[in-house]
Amino acid sequence: MKTLFRNTGYRLFTTQEENTKKISFSYIKNPDGTIRWFWNSDSRKPLFLKFYNSATPKAKLFELLVKIVFAIRLQKIVFRKEIVYYSKNDDPVFNIEDDWAIFTGTVGPNNKALLLSGRYFYKIAETDSAKKLIAAEHKILSKIISRNKLEVPKALMLNENIIQLSDISNDGIRENSFTHIHADAVMAISAHHNRQTKISVWSYFQKLKTEFSAIEDERIPKNIIRKIKAILKHTDEKENINLAFSQGDFTSWNCYVKNDRLAVYDWELSSTEKPKAFDFFHFIIQNGILIQKKNWKEIYAEIEEKNKMTFQFSEEELLKYLKFYLLTNTLSYLKLYSVQEEWHLQIHWLLKTWNEALNTILKAYSTERELIILDTFDALYHIDYAALKFHNEEPEKLKLNSDIDMIISSENAQKLVNYLSGHSLVQKVSTVKKSFMQTVRIVTFQNEILNLDLIHQVKWKHIQIMEVSKILENRKKNRFGVYKVSDKDTARFIDLFYSLNNAEIPAGYKQFTSEHLKSKKIADRELTIKVLKTKPYNKGFNYLKNIFNYLKDSFSEKGFIITFSGVDGAGKSTVISEVSELIEKRYRRPVKVLRHRPSLLPILSVWTKGKEKAHKDAVNSLPRQGNNKNSLSSLLRFGYYYTDYILGQFVIYTKYVLRGKIVLYDRYYFDFIADARRSNIQLPKSVTETGYHFLMKPEFNFFLYAAPERILNRKKELSYHSICELTSEYSSLFSKLESRNRRIKYLAIENNDLDVTLGTIMNTIITER
Numbered sequence: 001m002k003t004l005f006r007n008t009g010y011r012l013f014t015t016q017e018e019n020t021k022k023i024s025f026s027y028i029k030n031p032d033g034t035i036r037w038f039w040n041s042d043s044r045k046p047l048f049l050k051f052y053n054s055a056t057p058k059a060k061l062f063e064l065l066v067k068i069v070f071a072i073r074l075q076k077i078v079f080r081k082e083i084v085y086y087s088k089n090d091d092p093v094f095n096i097e098d099d100w101a102i103f104t105g106t107v108g109p110n111n112k113a114l115l116l117s118g119r120y121f122y123k124i125a126e127t128d129s130a131k132k133l134i135a136a137e138h139k140i141l142s143k144i145i146s147r148n149k150l151e152v153p154k155a156l157m158l159n160e161n162i163i164q165l166s167d168i169s170n171d172g173i174r175e176n177s178f179t180h181i182h183a184d185a186v187m188a189i190s191a192h193h194n195r196q197t198k199i200s201v202w203s204y205f206q207k208l209k210t211e212f213s214a215i216e217d218e219r220i221p222k223n224i225i226r227k228i229k230a231i232l233k234h235t236d237e238k239e240n241i242n243l244a245f246s247q248g249d250f251t252s253w254n255c256y257v258k259n260d261r262l263a264v265y266d267w268e269l270s271s272t273e274k275p276k277a278f279d280f281f282h283f284i285i286q287n288g289i290l291i292q293k294k295n296w297k298e299i300y301a302e303i304e305e306k307n308k309m310t311f312q313f314s315e316e317e318l319l320k321y322l323k324f325y326l327l328t329n330t331l332s333y334l335k336l337y338s339v340q341e342e343w344h345l346q347i348h349w350l351l352k353t354w355n356e357a358l359n360t361i362l363k364a365y366s367t368e369r370e371l372i373i374l375d376t377f378d379a380l381y382h383i384d385y386a387a388l389k390f391h392n393e394e395p396e397k398l399k400l401n402s403d404i405d406m407i408i409s410s411e412n413a414q415k416l417v418n419y420l421s422g423h424s425l426v427q428k429v430s431t432v433k434k435s436f437m438q439t440v441r442i443v444t445f446q447n448e449i450l451n452l453d454l455i456h457q458v459k460w461k462h463i464q465i466m467e468v469s470k471i472l473e474n475r476k477k478n479r480f481g482v483y484k485v486s487d488k489d490t491a492r493f494i495d496l497f498y499s500l501n502n503a504e505i506p507a508g509y510k511q512f513t514s515e516h517l518k519s520k521k522i523a524d525r526e527l528t529i530k531v532l533k534t535k536p537y538n539k540g541f542n543y544l545k546n547i548f549n550y551l552k553d554s555f556s557e558k559g560f561i562i563t564f565s566g567v568d569g570a571g572k573s574t575v576i577s578e579v580s581e582l583i584e585k586r587y588r589r590p591v592k593v594l595r596h597r598p599s600l601l602p603i604l605s606v607w608t609k610g611k612e613k614a615h616k617d618a619v620n621s622l623p624r625q626g627n628n629k630n631s632l633s634s635l636l637r638f639g640y641y642y643t644d645y646i647l648g649q650f651v652i653y654t655k656y657v658l659r660g661k662i663v664l665y666d667r668y669y670f671d672f673i674a675d676a677r678r679s680n681i682q683l684p685k686s687v688t689e690t691g692y693h694f695l696m697k698p699e700f701n702f703f704l705y706a707a708p709e710r711i712l713n714r715k716k717e718l719s720y721h722s723i724c725e726l727t728s729e730y731s732s733l734f735s736k737l738e739s740r741n742r743r744i745k746y747l748a749i750e751n752n753d754l755d756v757t758l759g760t761i762m763n764t765i766i767t768e769r
Contacts, residue, residue: 004102004113007124007161009092013085020085023096027080032344039101041081046070047101047116050169053253055176055291093122093162108340121153121165121265134163137268141165144192144267149184151263168263172256176291178283178302182255183310185262186279193245193272200237204273205324208331217338221378222481223395224330224355231327231361241324242276250279252287275324277311282329289353290346295422296356323361330354352379352419359425368425368444370396376404376452377482379419383412386475386485388455388493395482401585403451407471407485413438413454427767432557435549436464439557441587447763449586458493460500462550463529464537466493491516499525559589559661560769561652561698563668565734567675567726569715570704571751576666578758587765589662596667597641598648634681638672641679642691645669649696669695670703674729697744699769701737702761703730704751 005012013020027038028048037048046066054063069078086096094100094117103114112130115122125131134157141155153165175182199205209232215225247254248269256263284306288299303322307313313321337347355378359371373396388405391398398404408416417440421429425444432439436457442450458466466489474486485493491513498505499522505513513521522528532538538546562579564572580591628634656663671678672688681688708723718726731748738746745768751757 003126004124005086007126007159008094008115008122009089010096011087013087016085017087020087022083022085024076024081024083026075027082029080034107035104037101037103040097040099041076041079042097043075043099043101044070045099046075047099048103050101050116051103051114053174053291055174055252093158093164094118107342107344108336110336116167119167121167122158123163123165123268125161131160133268135160137266137270138163140267140270147188149181149261150188151258151261152267153263153265165265168265169256172258172263174252174255175257176252176287178280178287178306179257180309181257181260181262182283183280183306184260185255185264186250186277186283186310189247189250189264189279190244190276194242194276195272196240196242198237199235199239199241202241202243202273204271205241205328208328208335211335212331215334215338219343219382220334220338221351221355221381222479223374223378224351224358226394226480227355227358227362227374228327228330230365231323231358234365242321243273244276244278245272246270246274246278246282248274248278248282250283252283252291274328275321277313277321278325278328280306280310281322281325285325285353285357286350289349295424296353296359297422297424299353300357300360300424319361322357326354326357326361330358348382356424363425366396367448368446369400369448369450372420372423372425372442372444372450373398373404375423376416376420377480379416380408380412380483381481383415384409384472385412386472386483388485389490390482390484392478395480400448403453403588405453405455407458407468407475408454408456409468410438410454410456413456416440416452416454430769434553434556436553443766447766449766451588459546459550460496462543462546463500463532464535464546465496465500465532467537487512488516492520495522496528499528555658557660559657559659559663560700561657561663561665561696562700562702562765563665563670563698564702564704565668565670565674565730566704566751567711567723567730568717569711569723570706571714571754571757572666572704574754575704575751575757575761576664578754579761580664582758582762583662583765586762587662589660591662591664592656593664593666594652596665596671597644597669598652599644600648600651601640601644628680629682631682634676634683635687637679638676638681638683638688638691641672645691645695653696665698668698668701670701670730670733674733675726697741700745700765701734701747703734703746703748704757705730705748706751710752 016022024041025038026041026043027035030036037051039046039048046069049063049066052059052063054060069075088096094115098117100115100117102116105111105113109127109129110133111127112134113124113126115124123134123137125134138155138157141152144152146152151168153168155166156164158164212228247264247267248271249266250264254264254266281303284302285299288294288302294302304318307318311317311321333350337343337351340347356375359368359375362371377395385406385408388407390404406413417429417431417438420426420440420442426442427445427447428443430441430443436459437453437455440452440454442452444450456468457464458468458471471485471489474489475483476486477483484490494505494509495513495517502525533543536542564576566572576593580593583589583591628637652663669692672681673685673692676683676685676688705727708720708727711718711723712720734746734748737744745764747760747764749757749760
């Protein structure tokens with residue numbers, strides 16, 4: 001502060017000195033405790049509000065309260081103040097005893113204080129780089145003339161430290177959104193200078209690349225660096241790029257709307273070397289991050305919308321100029337942040353959103369799942385976590401059927417879930433909360449799945465087996481910026497997990513655990529359990545709490561039921577086998593396959609032939625060979641099997657669905673409606689259809705069909721005519737059921753290509769659940 005006032009013609013003292021006068025400064029601090037604004041305590045107006053962007057409801061309320069405080073003359077009571085003593089030079093920049101206010105500026109090597117006194121603003125530079133910036137601003141403003149759509153301040157260099165700028169904010173308001181007035185101003189600024197060049201000879205860009213290659217700052221997340229390098233690698237240096245004059249920091253807080261004109265401050269970063277539309281992108285992106293707190297998905301939607309009122313880029317052009325905006329802006333600020341000692345919170349906001357924005361370009365080279373993995377680890381870069389049993393290669397090379405296990409606090413886990421829920425590449429996030437962990441299933445717009453297990457207590461059944469705090473204390477960071485559980489703790493976990501489950505440690509882990517545990521491997525399972533139970537977190541009230549949570553966790557995630565119908569030869573068995581494997585590997589859920597019905601009751605022939613012979617005859621007999629034509633017999637037969645469905649559905653629900661299993665039915669009740677003859681039943685369709693109303697409805701129902709010729713090539717159990725008739729019956733039934741209940745999925749799939757069929761089924765399950 002003393003240096004700041006010395007540059008304006010005053011000297012400050014904390015104690016009374018000869019020829020000094022007493023003055024009181026009032027001030028408001030930043031969240032980190034540093035002073036944000038200060039002013040003469042005798043000021044009658046809250047001039048510091050000129051530095052404040054009251055764009056949000058919360059900010060408007062703050063502004064209103066401040067004005068009320070000043071209006072009723074309570075400012076000396078409400079705001080903190082400090083008494084100092086001053087002496088002045090012969091020609092000070094302003095009168096310290098009048099109304100004035102100072103904004104201390106943004107921390108960093110380009111820091112400048114901003115003084116408002118009378119009809120002028122004064123930028124006061126204290127570093128060499130800041131002095132260069134205000135000199136550049138003076139040079140630019142001497143050339144730019146206010147026009148119909150644009151107003152700029154008059155500038156005067158008082159000395160190498162201070163530039164005086166006229167106050168052009170009067171009668172203007174800051175707009176929080178990009179309006180047609182901003183659009184007109186952007187186009188007017190851009191029109192000052194335009195040229196085209198090859199990227200290879202674009203000196204500004206080449207300089208940024210060189211400076212970027214020299215950055216070494218462990219605070220910068222590793223994957224944003226890798227992403228930028230990937231984009232640069234895929235950039236064709238022979239490509240032409242249009243450059244245009246830009247203001248350089250075109251943001252809502254530097255602009256005042258005055259009728260149909262825009263008054264614009266802060267021209268120190270203006271340049272003729274930045275890509276076309278730089279100011280357009282900068283306003284929407286910076287405003288979205290810092291003021292509106294939007295995620296990238298929302299920001300990009302606004303870019304697409306506002307493009308229509310400005311440059312009207314094609315989709316290809318929009319991506320091209322967005323790419324070079326992101327590169328030039330991010331590279332420039334990464335260099336700046338790398339030499340900045342203390343990072344304020346907003347830097348982390350900016351880096352996180354710029355990082356995600358780069359995915360818009362990288363989608364051409366990487367899958368959405370890969371990019372989400374990169375963003376997940378970068379989002380956690382400054383947070384305590386440790387990945388468990390994670391590979392040492394590039395993080396995005398995680399196998400398709402592998403998940404990420406992570407030791408992390410429940411609070412930080414929820415922050416991560418909130419971030420991923422708003423991610424631009426994420427279609428859906430589903431979570432299951434348990435007492436010791438949170439399971440997260442992420443579905444991308446490409447219908448890829450990424451599963452995360454966010455563990456905040458390491459447990460086996462109801463017993464806590466390791467301490468999370470110690471695991472995090474021992475974590476190690478690999479060369480890709482991923483924090484991993486230490487080798488020793490990983491070996492300990494593996495040994496505990498398999499030993500307590502009475503299972504042999506897999507061959508791939510045996511040598512690893514032996515190397516890191518040596519003689520400390522578990523030899524006596526029962527003794528280990530006894531020792532663990534003596535730990536404070538497994539004793540007394542904690543023991544009861546763990547038991548209760550273990551029982552509750554057993555029912556934390558419900559399963560669901562999937563049915564497959566179709567004529568013999570339609571390929572159901574193959575599809576069910578493949579779907580079962582896919583669900584277990586990618587969806588990470590246990591599967592139970594049932595045939596036709598719950599089977600709480602045995603098939604009828606068991607009562608006459610015995611279980612073994614009845615099942616043998618059922619396997620060897622062809623379908624639809626029964627000759628029952630008696631209505632009473634059919635009704636009794638149907639009643640028997642319907643009883644199995646009515647009672648069995650509750651058993652299946654309790655035994656499997658409530659415990660999180662996915663039940664796959666190879667054929668279902670629909671056979672009684674569309675193909676009752678298969679069960680040797682001859683009843684009116686209305687009877688069997690009515691029975692369906694009283695059953696729990698499976699969530700997903702797939703009818704597989706194919707051309708009769710294709711089915712006959714697979715199986716010759718049915719005639720051409722029967723295949724056509726049954727296909728029509730099933731199709732009509734599924735159409736009718738779908739029209740009655742849109743919440744339940746009834747889908748007919750022509751099963752000609754197995755991969756296409758599996759893709760349709762899995763995409764339906766993934767997107768609908």
